[in-house]
Every structure is written in C-alpha cells, then in structure tokens.
Amino acid sequence: MSDETREPFKRLFFALNCAPEQRRAIAQWRAALGLNIGRPVPAENFHLTLLFLGTVGMAQIAGVCKAAANIRTSGVPLTVVLDRLDVWRRSGVLLLAPAQAAPELLRLVYALEQAMLPFGFEDTHREFRPHLTLMRDYRAPVPESATPPEFYLRADRFSLFESHKGRYIALAEWPLVAS
Structure with missing residues (x-):
C-alpha cells in the first residue's frame, strides 16, 4: 500500500x-405529514448542499478552503424558497426543493465548481439540483400536505462541512455579504 492510499x-x-428557527419550522411541518416510512434526517443536519466533494485528503483541505475564500460572491444574502415537496425515487429521498432556483444560488454553485476544478474531485460533476433532504430510505409517493411547503432559507454565508458518523x-465558513 502506497503512502497516498493511507x-x-x-x-x-x-x-x-439552516438557522435554528428554520430547522424547527421544517421539522414541525415534516412531523405534521404523519409519515411512518423512511428515516427522518435529524433537524440539526438540515442544509442545502451546494457542492459535494466526496473523499478529500487531509493535505488538500487547506487548499480547498483557500480556493473557497477567493470566490467572489454577489455581496448580498441568499434566499432560497423551498416550496416544492418531492421524492427522488432512485435514491429514496423525500426532500424540499425550490420550484425555481435563484440565479444568485446558481452563480455561487458555478463559482464553487470552478474553484474546485484544480483539485480533480470526481464527485463534483453531478448536475446541481438544490434541495433539503427530509427523509432517507423513503419508498413511497410524494405525501399530501394540509399546508403546502413555503420555507425561506436565508443565508449570509456558505460553509464547508464534514460528514462524520451521521x-x-x-469546518469553515465564508461570508456572502461583505462585512
């Protein structure tokens, strides 16, 4: 085994x-759906993925952070309207998504994709589909809701997260708004 593989x-x-009040509101709304299938994502894990990097060597993390810090943003907070409940059947996920993705969100994702190109991450070539995962292992149609979803995810920063044991x-965050 070479040093690289270890x-x-x-x-x-x-x-x-997601801000804590957003998490609570979304979790309460999900609970009102009365679902008894799938595994609920813990509310503290609610987020909207911008770019999944996958497995990243520890030696690359400082470079990833430096590249993210150099991204030019619009200088205004982002608001993503999560107003559509959907199911991704292949991956077994129940999710909230925007009916229409905000142009500022798409620009941020594109800037991240471009900034990460030099690192050669294989998982960064997926089509961006903004969403917030509510349930995993969900194998049913889109549930009916007495109250249609209408959540406003407001962000003044984007973050680099580590997925560790659920x-x-x-790990780091960068402002979308100049201080």
Missing part, C-alpha cells in the same frame, strides 16, 4: 446552513 481523509461538501460538522 492518507487520512474526510467526506466534505459545501452547503448553506453528523455534519462545519
């Missing part, structure tokens, strides 16, 4: 975090 690594992704840990 290098410690982390599973990383960039995301917009928890998401913010």
